[in-house]
Each structure stands twice: as structure tokens, then as C-alpha cells.
Amino acid sequence: MNDAYRVYDNPLIGRYASREMAERWGPQRKFQTWRRLWLALAETEAELGLTTDDGVTPRIQPAQLEALAKHLDDIDFAAADQYENKLRHDVMAHIHALGDVCPEARDIVHLGATSCYVTDNTDLILMREGLDQLILTLANVIDALARFAEQWRNEPTLGFTHFQPAQLTTVGKRATLWAYEFVLDLQELENRRNQLPFRGTKGTTGTQASFLALFHGDHAKVRELDRRVSEKMGFSRTFPVTGQTYSRKIDSQIVESLAGIGQSASKWGCDLRLLAHRQEIDEPFGSNQIGSSAMAYKRNPMRAERMCGLSRYLMGLPAIAAETAATQWFERTLDDSSTRRLVIPQAFLAADAVLRLALNLARGLIVNTPIIAKGVAEAIPYMATENLLMAAVAQGGDRQELHEIIRMHSRDVTLSIKAGQGSSLDLLTKLQAEPSFQQVDFAKVVNPHDFIGRSPEQVLEFIDAEIQPIRERYAQHLNQQAEVRV
Known part of the structure; x- marks a missing residue:
């Protein structure tokens, strides 16, 4: 048997997340980033004139x-594993592995640094890149939902409060509600990404003492080292102060922002599942797709269900990140390491998986207009009663008498429907037969488009105010593929 089938396979990697996001958090990317950080540190120390103890001889050649x-990418993982088994320290293991293939530079690798120089800074780099990827996918989801909203902005549909029939809205207007929650997520992710600082070269407990010693007490060079290394790695801001680690509150804030995506996607997914139950909107369904192993006729909202399930997992992660931030001791404690290895990558993988499903759904929704129209027709007699009342009053009728007639017929029709007899349309028939309503133009009063308010206009205004700026910012990236695996 193939050994690959003997051990647990993380579904986020094997089934749900993109290859791009999975590789970002893989060992190759992680440890090659460590080596780039070591190179940037050594280069900058050399640029700033780091010397030996004589104050003259260049320390780095x-x-x-x-x-x-x-030797940035040729990582010997087997050698690194052997060193870690011996040393019980992953950073030192990779320093030794790099020194083996680069012996002439062994003594300048990690010069003056602490382990968190590579571990923390790498995490910040990967989180920023992960945010970049999620932002682009999110922009595509928003664009797709806005296109759907514009296409269906005029289509009346039954609105619900408490999942009970309420006033009419339109299919497109409802879609703006879904889109707007993702717009709020985009704003949050953009803010987190743009404000994300770099740990830089803060030293063993954040005091920069080791670097101050290397530069013979030159504070200006130590400050410049921090700035230049951060700039080399693409960051314009650094943490003003750190302990050995940067504040784990940053992790908590980022994971919380990713969980916001789960909130939006789960809300939308639940709506889609309810609409699928009403047969008003279907998600994409493959020609060979099977809904049930037993019930061959089934067409389940599998994508929306999966999106809700993954969102639930994603929304559970912030509690762990918050607890980690809350239990750090003084300048640092190591109980954060193991949980961060799990929570941070999996939060990004789960968010990526959720958004891939969201994009696939947004671009493939099927609107069943006859079913929607039937639902509207069944509900509109009740909604039209106020308009009918006003129209009959305008013809000279007594409002209180008319109100009582409507109340009694509405009650009787509802009781009949609950008894399995008749339909809501019987209410209009009964009212039309009343002498007090003989002069009312029922066809005009019960036109569904008279009950949707400003829904079509609101869709266009929403797109103009909220969506168009997003489309302009990400114009070159609104063509992302929307396929999902399994």
C-alpha cells in the first residue's frame, strides 16, 4: 500500500484550498524565506560597515x-531534520544545514539575531502575501455578486423577516446584501494588510542589545539596520517595540479579520440553502454530479453547505489566537509556537477555500424565475390589501368598513389554506366580489413591480458607490478562475 494513504491527509490541502495558498505555508517557502532574511541581515550589516573588534577590518566579506x-533555495531537508533531532531547535538546525553547503559564510549567518528574527519576520511576510491573495479573490467575489445583482435588479421576489413572508424585494437587491458584507471584509483585509508592520532586527528580547554590541555602541547604525532590513523585505513600517516576539495581538487581529469572511460566507450560504429548498435559486450542478447515493433524484446545495461548514471552522479559530495573545509572559513564552503553527496557516487555508467556493457560486447561480413568480403571486394578495383599501377609499368607501371586510376575508382564506383548501388568490376573488371594491382596478393595484420600492435604483446606486471603486482598484485581477475540487 502507498504510504501516502496511511496517514491523515489535511482536507484543507487535499480537497479545499488552492495550491498557491498551500505552497505558501509549506516548508520550502518557509525555510527559503529564512535564508533570504539571513542574507538581507548580512548584506545590511556589511553596508553599514560592520567591523571586527579592531574597529577597522570588515566583519563580512x-x-x-x-x-x-x-544557496537560498537548495535546502537539504534531510540534513536539517537530522540536526533538529540532535539539537531540538529548528532554527539552529537550519543554520547548520546552511553552513554545511556554504561553509565560507557559516560564521556570518544569523549574526546578532535571535530565532524570532527569522520565524516572526517570515510569518509576517507570509501573512501579508496571504492577505494579498485573499484580497484579490474577495474582489472577484464582490464583482461577481454585483454583476448578478445588476442582472436581476428588477426581478421581484418575496422578502422574508423571521423567515416569514414580508414585503417584496428583488433578486438583485437581495444580492447586494450579500455583496456588502464581503465589501466590509475587503475593507478590513486591506486595512490589516496595509498597516502590517515588520518585526525587523529587534534582538533577543527586543532591546537590540546584541546589534548594539556588534556596532560598537553606534545607536544610529542599529536603528538604520532595522529600517534597511525591513525595507529589503518589502516593509515600510516596523513595530515600534517588541519583546522577543512581536505582539501576538497582531495574529489575533488578522485571524479575526479572516473569520469575518467566514461570517459573510456562512450567512450567504445559509440564504442559498434556504432558497434552494424553495427551488428559487440553484447553485451550479455538474451534469454527472450525484446528490445522494440512495436518493437518485436529489440535487443538494453541496457547495453552499461546504462553504458554511468551512466557515464554521474558520470562525472558531480566533478564540485560539486570542487566548495565545492573552497568555504571553513578559518578553515571550514558547507556548505560542505550537498553536501558531496550526492556527495561522489553517486560517489562511480555510479563508482561501471559503472564497474559492464563494467565487464559484457567485458566477454560477441559477435563478428559477417561474418559481419566484409563483411565490410572489401567492403572497401578493395579502400585501395588496393595503393598496386595495386605499383605492376603495378613494372611490368613496368607508375605511373602517373596508378594513373589516379585508380582515374577515383574509382570515377565512388563511384558514382554508391551512386546511389544504384553496390558495391566497382566493382573497382577491372574494374582494372583487364585494360591492365596495367594484370600482377598483385590481390589475393595477396588484402589479408586483409596485411593491419593490427603490430596489432597482438601490442596486445601481450601490454598484456605483461601493463596487465601482473596487473594480477600479483591482481591474487587472478580475478574471480569477472559479473552479473547485471534489
Whole structure:
């Protein structure tokens, strides 16, 4: 038997998330980023004139930097694993593995740094890249939902409060409610991404003491080292202060923002599942897709259900990140390491999986207009009674008498429907037969489009005010593929 089938396979990797997001959090990407950080540190120390104790001799030679630059990606994972089994320290293991293939630069790797120089800074780099990817997918979801909303902005549909029939809205107007929650998520992710600082070169407990010693007490060079390394790694801001680690509150805030995507997607997914039950809107369904192994006729909202399930998992992760942030001791404690290895990558993988499903759904929804129209027709007699009342009053009728006639017929028709007899249309028939309503134009009063308010206009105004700026910001990226696996 293939050994790959003997151990647990993380479904986020095997079934749900994109390959791009999975590779971002994989060992190759992680440890090659460590090596780039070591190179950036050594390069910058050399640029700032780091010398030996004599204050004259350059501590770092160009040939050493050239050697490091040649070994950024050729990671010997087997050797690193052997070192870690011996040393029980992952950072030192990879320092030794790099030193083996780059012996001439062994003594300048990690010079003055603490483990969190590579671990924390790498996490910040990967989180920022992950936010970039999620932002682009989210922009595509918003664009697709807005197109759906515009297409169906004039289609009357029954609105619900408490999942009980309420006033009419339109299919498109309802879609703006879904889209707007994702717009709020986009704003949050953009803010987190743009405000994300770098840990930089803060030293062992955040005091920069080791670097101050290396630069013989030159505070200006230590500050410049922090700035330049951060800039080399693409960050314009650094944390103003850190302990050994940057504040784990940053992790908590980012995971919370990702969980917001889960909130929006789950709300939308629940709506789609309810609409699928009413047969008003269907999600994409493959020609060979099977809904049930027993009930061959079934057409289940599988994508929406999966989106809701993954969202539930995603929404559960912030509690762990918050607890981690709340239990850090003084300058740091190591109980954060194991949980961060789980929570941070999986939050990004889950958010990626949720948005891939959301994009697939948004681009493939099927609107069943006859079913929707039937639902509207069944509900509108009740909704039209106020308009009928006003129309009859305008013809000279007594409002209180008319109100009582409507109340009695409404009650009788409702009781008949609950008894399995008749339909809501009987209410209009009964009212039309009343002498007090003989002069009322029923066809005019019960036109569904007279009950949707400003829904069509609101859709266009929403797109103009909220969606168009997003489309302009991400114009070159609104063509993302929407396929999902399994």
C-alpha cells in the first residue's frame, strides 16, 4: 500500500484550498524565506560597515554574501531534520544545514539575531502575501455578486423577516446584501494588510542589545539596520517595540479579520440553502454530479453547505489566537509556537477555500424565475390589501368598513389554506366580489413591480458607490478562475 494513504491527509490541502495558498505555508517557502532574511541581515550589516573588534577590518566579506546568495533555495531537508533531532531547535538546525553547503559564510549567518528574527519576520511576510491573495479573490467575489445583482435588479421576489413572508424585494437587491458584507471584509483585509508592520532586527528580547554590541555602541547604525532590513523585505513600517516576539495581538487581529469572511460566507450560504429548498435559486450542478447515493433524484446545495461548514471552522479559530495573545509572559513564552503553527496557516487555508467556493457560486447561480413568480403571486394578495383599501377609499368607501371586510376575508382564506383548501388568490376573488371594491382596478393595484420600492435604483446606486471603486482598484485581477475540487 502507498504510504501516502496511511496517514491523515489535511482536507484543507487535499480537497479545499488552492495550491498557491498551500505552497505558501509549506516548508520550502518557509525555510527559503529564512535564508533570504539571513542574507538581507548580512548584506545590511556589511553596508553599514560592520567591523571586527579592531574597529577597522570588515566583519563580512563580499565573497561570503555571494556564497549565501547561491544557496537560498537548495535546502537539504534531510540534513536539517537530522540536526533538529540532535539539537531540538529548528532554527539552529537550519543554520547548520546552511553552513554545511556554504561553509565560507557559516560564521556570518544569523549574526546578532535571535530565532524570532527569522520565524516572526517570515510569518509576517507570509501573512501579508496571504492577505494579498485573499484580497484579490474577495474582489472577484464582490464583482461577481454585483454583476448578478445588476442582472436581476428588477426581478421581484418575496422578502422574508423571521423567515416569514414580508414585503417584496428583488433578486438583485437581495444580492447586494450579500455583496456588502464581503465589501466590509475587503475593507478590513486591506486595512490589516496595509498597516502590517515588520518585526525587523529587534534582538533577543527586543532591546537590540546584541546589534548594539556588534556596532560598537553606534545607536544610529542599529536603528538604520532595522529600517534597511525591513525595507529589503518589502516593509515600510516596523513595530515600534517588541519583546522577543512581536505582539501576538497582531495574529489575533488578522485571524479575526479572516473569520469575518467566514461570517459573510456562512450567512450567504445559509440564504442559498434556504432558497434552494424553495427551488428559487440553484447553485451550479455538474451534469454527472450525484446528490445522494440512495436518493437518485436529489440535487443538494453541496457547495453552499461546504462553504458554511468551512466557515464554521474558520470562525472558531480566533478564540485560539486570542487566548495565545492573552497568555504571553513578559518578553515571550514558547507556548505560542505550537498553536501558531496550526492556527495561522489553517486560517489562511480555510479563508482561501471559503472564497474559492464563494467565487464559484457567485458566477454560477441559477435563478428559477417561474418559481419566484409563483411565490410572489401567492403572497401578493395579502400585501395588496393595503393598496386595495386605499383605492376603495378613494372611490368613496368607508375605511373602517373596508378594513373589516379585508380582515374577515383574509382570515377565512388563511384558514382554508391551512386546511389544504384553496390558495391566497382566493382573497382577491372574494374582494372583487364585494360591492365596495367594484370600482377598483385590481390589475393595477396588484402589479408586483409596485411593491419593490427603490430596489432597482438601490442596486445601481450601490454598484456605483461601493463596487465601482473596487473594480477600479483591482481591474487587472478580475478574471480569477472559479473552479473547485471534489
